Amino acid sequence: MRLLNLSIGLSWLSQVLFLLPGSPAASQSLSNDSNVFGNPLNFWTKLDGGGWDLTRGVTANAITLPVPRGPITIQPNTTALVIIDMQNYFLHPSLGGDPLGRAIVPTTINAIHAFRAAGMPVLWTNWGLTEFDLIRMPPAFLKGFSSDGTSKTTFGSDMGRIVVPQSNPSISASASTPGPNMTVEVGRLLMRGSWNAQPWGDLLTEQVQGVANGTDFYFNKNRLSGMWGPSTPMQQWLEDHSMTTIFFGGVNIDQCVWGTLLDSYYKGYDVILLDDISATTSPRAATQMVDFNAALNGWRANTTDILEALMGAA
Ligand SMILES: *[C@@H]1O[C@H](CO)[C@@H](O)[C@H](O)[C@H]1NC(C)=O
Ligand SMILES: *[C@@H]1O[C@H](CO)[C@@H](O)[C@H](O)[C@H]1NC(C)=O
Ligand SMILES: *[C@@H]1O[C@H](CO)[C@@H](O)[C@H](O)[C@H]1NC(C)=O
Numbered sequence: 571m572r573l574l575n576l577s578i579g580l581s582w583l584s585q586v587l588f589l590l591p592g593s594p595a596a597s598q599s600l601s602n603d604s605n606v607f608g609n610p611l612n613f614w615t616k617l618d619g620g621g622w623d624l625t626r627g628v629t630a631n632a633i634t635l636p637v638p639r640g641p642i643t644i645q646p647n648t649t650a651l652v653i654i655d656m657q658n659y660f661l662h663p664s665l666g667g668d669p670l671g672r673a674i675v676p677t678t679i680n681a682i683h684a685f686r687a688a689g690m691p692v693l694w695t696n697w698g699l700t701e702f703d704l705i706r707m708p709p710a711f712l713k714g715f716s717s718d719g720t721s722k723t724t725f726g727s728d729m730g731r732i733v734v735p736q737s738n739p740s741i742s743a744s745a746s747t748p749g750p751n752m753t754v755e756v757g758r759l760l761m762r763g764s765w766n767a768q769p770w771g772d773l774l775t776e777q778v779q780g781v782a783n784g785t786d787f788y789f790n791k792n793r794l795s796g797m798w799g800p801s802t803p804m805q806q807w808l809e810d811h812s813m814t815t816i817f818f819g820g821v822n823i824d825q826c827v828w829g830t831l832l833d834s835y836y837k838g839y840d841v842i843l844l845d846d847i848s849a850t851t852s853p854r855a856a857t858q859m860v861d862f863n864a865a866l867n868g869w870r871a872n873t874t875d876i877l878e879a880l881m882g883a884a
């Protein structure tokens with residue numbers, strides 16, 4: 571880690587030297603090759619016959635993915651999959667969660683397994699508020715997350731209890747669910763460590779085991795975007811690990827996923843939106859806006875487009 575930080579420091583220094591006007595290196599700061607976009611330390615290369623090389627010249631173990639308007643060639647040790655807000659609060663049926671969000675869970679798990687198999691980290695970024703976050707939370711956010719129009723039901727409020735089948739706490743108990751029930755303390759709305767802030771269903775096991783196994787990393791966030799402001803825990807990790815390229819999935823595609831993708835794009839990361847592991851409760855037009863712009867900012871693909879290539883690289 572120390573060595574890596576040193577090399578980041580050096581590359582930052584050489585980048586500054588490259589860009590200083592009048593420095594001997596300044597004339598080389600942008601390539602004369604019309605297929606190269608960027609400076610010698612941070613560039614894409616347009617490939618003959620279409621497609622893009624995003625590896626910044628580190629081609630060992632590179633993986634070529636057949637995405638629409640691609641293909642794209644990625645460097646697995648600088649690429650991550652980011653899963654956003656697939657939490658009980660947004661997905662559990664007893665909390666009014668989104669059935670479309672629940673429907674993408676099997677596909678999301680397949681994608682997680684494929685990224686891990688190809689040696690790429692899986693990053694989870696979820697709402698996970700602290701008392702300090704509550705004090706600093708702007709009124710607009712507090713209003714937006716109130717369920718009854720008063721400040722009593724917003725972030726940090728106690729969500730009470732629900733009854734779920736003991737055999738499957740990710741669904742609601744009903745007359746037709748088999749076996750005994752159990753009562754769950756839902757916890758305070760989107761507070762760190764609460765039940766409602768945990769990943770929903772089988773994603774919880776994936777996250778807990780993935781983090782324990784060292785393939786996955788978990789980052790709390792306190793806004794829709796996991797990349798807002800000067801920095802966030804996830805951004806710090808991405809910088810520390812020299813990441814360049816990020817794939818995105820989760821809920822809602824037009825809110826937290828879009829916010830995180832857009833901030834990542836603004837901060838200079840390569841962004842790829844994965845359609846079939848993203849969902850929303852918003853009107854169709856909201857997804858159309860995201861689809862249109864995500865394709866301009868980077869690429870859009872379905873995980874089904876890339877699974878075979880990822881598994882082939884495993
Ligand atoms: C790019 O072209 C300019 C003008 O011909 C030249 O001065 C410069 O050295 C070239 N840069 C590289 C990296 O080849
Ligand atoms: C990524 O892997 C390549 C070759 O496998 C290596 O040269 C490079 O230093 C690695 N980069 C990082 C950031 O670990
Ligand atoms: C579980 O809860 C549901 C919904 O309240 C109820 O219909 C069902 O009878 C309960 N099952 C048991 C075994 O108590």
Ligand SMILES: *[C@@H]1O[C@H](CO)[C@@H](O)[C@H](O)[C@H]1NC(C)=O
Pocket residue numbers: 775776779780783785
């Ligand atoms: C974690 O590692 C164990 C033991 O190698 C393995 O059985 C399990 O599938 C792994 N789980 C995840 C989520 O990677």
Ligand SMILES: *[C@@H]1O[C@H](CO)[C@@H](O)[C@H](O)[C@H]1NC(C)=O
Pocket residue numbers: 638845846870871872
């Ligand atoms: C993903 O698949 C859906 C359903 O087949 C399709 O409508 C959508 O256009 C696909 N997305 C991309 C980026 O190809």
